[in-house]
Amino acid sequence: MNPARRRAIFRRLAEANPNPTTELEFSTPFELLVAVMLSAHTTDKSVNAATRKLFPVANTPEAILALGVDGVRPYLKSVGLYNAKSKNLIEMCRILIERHGGQVPADRGSLEALPGVGRKTANVILNMVHGESTIAVDTHIFRVANRTGLAPGKTPRAVEEQLLATTPPEYRRNAHHWLLLHGRYVCTARTPACPRCIIRDLCEYPHKTPPQRLEKSDAPVARRGTGGVRTRTGTRSKRAVPTE
The missing domain is CATH 1.10.1670.10 (Helix-hairpin-Helix base-excision DNA repair enzymes (C-terminal))
Known part of the structure; x- marks a missing residue:
């Protein structure tokens, strides 16, 4: 072409x-990270159904980590592969707290080191949170x-x-x-x-x-x-x- x-x-x-954006629902960089991670191989509609229940209860790494895998799993049942994603989400929150002060990293290497986060998710975060043209x-x-x-x-x-x-x-x-x-x-x-x-x-x-x-x-x-x-x-x- x-x-x-x-x-x-x-x-x-x-x-x-003129002003396109994601159809995932979020209000903070961490919520966006969670939503994009959950969206792998499932629909945004399914993710939004899950996060509408989860985020009012827990929308920080600390709050979600406190729920544990068994506590977070019921919120994610509308999402495909929710068992694996529940484990990834808890481990991701633990790493964010231990290595990044609970903040969403601004570099690709740190993002892709998070459980459940690959190149596509990292690109979304770098673009929407950190303003990069990924x-x-x-x-x-x-x-x-x-x-x-x-x-x-x-x-x-x-x-x-x-x-x-x-x-x-x-x-x-x-x-x-x-x-x-x-x-x-x-x-x-x-x-x-x-x-x-x-x-x-x-x-x-x-x-x-x-x-x-x-x-x-x-x-x-x-x-x-x-x-x-x-x-x-x-x-x-x-x-x-x-x-x-």
Whole structure:
């Protein structure tokens, strides 16, 4: 994809949604860290259902650590792999207290050393908490980057590096949110909503969905605050590793 087309894609996404943000609910950097860690291989809706119960009871490393694994587990039952994530959360809180004074670290090495925290989660925290122009590549971004031709790559890391190298600087800070929302609500894995896509004429995907293929049950409906659309039905895969 040439630079002019790439810039035009981000310009349109920015015009449609000037202030994109995560759909995870949080009020502090620590709450965001917990929410993103819990979101591995599950939906933001499931995470929000869990944290709406957990955070009013315990929203600091000290308070969650005091609950222990058995105490925190009931709050996380709406989240996939909640047993493993309960253990990771307690251990993460212990390390934050012992090594970081209960604060969310500002460097990648310390973040990725936390249980349940991988490169993607670290990128989200570095971007949203510490203002770095990182790009966290999840399954939605990986799909959009490859399908559109924006940043082809065989692995999430390859896509991340390609996006960092080619995304215009003025769009880099919010690129993660724009691409994630576009993949979640428009460029979906099953029957992408190409007829309603604002970048369809710039996209290099050769098998665009024709209007007649958008069945009524899968027809996109407007969703406020995302600058995109969502489908009424969908599927997601289950994986065994809760670290992202």
